[in-house]
Amino acid sequence: MLCRLCDSERLTSVLDLGATPPCEKFLAAAELDLPESTYPLHLRLCTDCLLLQIPALITPEETFTEYAYFSSYSDSWVRHAETFVAQAIERLALDADSFVVEVASNDGYLLRHAVAAGIPCLGVEPSVNVGDAARAAGVPTETAFLDEESAARIRAVHRPANLVVANNVYAHVPDLRGFTRSLRALMADDGWLSLEVHHALNLLRLGQFDTIYHEHFQYYTVHSAQRALATANLAVVDVELLETHGGSIRLWARPAELGAVPGERVREVLRLEQDAGLHEAEGYAELRPRTEAVRQDLLRFLLDQRAAGKRVVGYGAPGKGNTLLNYCGIRTDLLEYTVDRNPYKHGRFTPGTRIPIHPPERIEQDRPDVVLVLPWNLEAEITEQLRHIASWGGQLVYPLPVLHSADLTSHNDVNIARHTEMTGRGAR
The missing domain is CATH 3.40.50.720 (NAD(P)-binding Rossmann-like Domain)
Structure with missing residues (x-):
């Protein structure tokens, strides 16, 4: 196994959870007497770039072509999305001339608020059944796995996005560098990326081991996320600490050529991570x-x-x-x-x-x-x-x-x- 961010061979074991089935492969009654595939679930740390990761043993296509998770069944998650859209409109001065793209847009739980505000938008959702629910709710949605080819096509057919939203998807992609380049390809040259992921600080500090499963290929600190986004020349300029999913981070990034530099909140969270020992391999032993x-x-x-x-x-x-x-x-x-x-x-x-x-x-x-x-x-x-x-x-x-x-x-x-x-x- 090589690190999917820096290609290092220097990976060390953090937590071995044995072998389990993919977590979203719910069984029908007719399948109960059939064999069930299991895969090792073993969390490792790259001691060179400090990215937490598991081996890519299943593909996104196996998990997300038909998906069992619908975001709108959580009332608090829908409220979280509504608040985010309102704040993004104010922060970025979004209006009817803007364009917002959400990657892994699920059933339209977030973009429906953009539609209600009159902001042109597009969801990119790989799961056919979940995307159908979004379209039925009036949210423009394209069924596709985001990669560099589909990103270039979406940009050409529509236009560069003023804001690209990628909530709880950055952990789900085994081709981390290619996916990061795809996010950048969707963005306007003066655009913004807003990205939410579970914060590895809480995974480690609070023992949230159940957030480790096969469709989560990597787990981020702000420190490792900065390194990952930099592979597509994206710079983290702000971060928010969120309560969602047991403690997440919302990263705001911009093209580095704009001269974007990390703000004070980025420096504060990096200090929290450093104080917790997460900028050294030894800090992951607990x-x-x-x-x-x-x-x-x-x-x-x-x-x-x-x-x-x-x-x-x-x-x-x-x-x-x-x-x-x-x-x-x-x-x-x-x-x-x-x-x-x-x-x-x-x-x-x-x-x-x-x-x-x-x-x-x-x-x-x-x-x-x-x-x-x-x-x-x-x-x-x-x-x-x-x-x-x-x-x-x-x-x-x-x-x-x-x-x-x-x-x-x-x-x-x-x-x-x-x-x-x-x-x-x-x-x-």
Whole structure:
């Protein structure tokens, strides 16, 4: 394996999660007796350029031609996109003469706000089924995987973009340098790139190992993202720290030939990363013990519930949840089923662990003792949605960043992993 950013051979192991199926390969009932492919899930660090990465063992075409994830099923994510569009309009003075392109635009969750504001836009979405949903919602969308050829064609057919948006896609591309050049090709020479990715600072500091899965080929600090964008002569000029996905960064970049230089917020976040040890290879060593502790806490809790005769079900069937379930070895003896708002997943089963997925109404029908939330990054939203389970004494549990139970009578959480309180892992 060579580093996909700098071609170095000097890669070192950070965390080996074993072998798991691709996290979005949900199984139909007819597939339960068929073999299921698994692939190593092994996070490594390039000690030369400090890019976190896994081997590219599956292709984007295998994952994204038909995709199970629809962004609009998260109310908080749609609000996040609406706020971003409003801020971008003000920051960049976007109007009816501007042009915005979003790469990996999913079901139009973001660009629908640009359409509502009267700003010409185009979504570039590889998944046929998800792109159909965007078009049905009135968002102009082209079905394509972005590469240098498709970027040149889009630029020629339409025009250079004043703003290119690439939210939660920069981790999904094995050809990192080619994809970065493609982003630059879409941009006007005085244009902007806004790019959101999960921040590796939180992955390391809070043990967010379930954000590692096969469709995420690399994991970024601001430091490594600067190096990646520089391969297409793009300079990071600003960064925002976001709460989304357990802690993300929004990078604002411009063509380097404009004389763009990093602003103070970029320098501040780089200092945070350096203080956390992430500008040195040694700083990545803590992820493994933190990951092991999360698994031990969760399994101990679920086994205790089983021994007490409690009924435990899940909420959500996100990709990250499948990394958690497979790494921890959680199957239907410990988690009877899970539910999800996305009808695409109903009647299917989680990859590897074969846990059935039902509509959310199943929770009200069954009134389980414990609901384990797999998309823990949406804690505030989901706690409000499920506050009513307190009416039958139900307990709402989140596995990360430390195992804790939501206090459904107030807005405070109760830590239920006693030894993590003593070690203080959640406070780092």
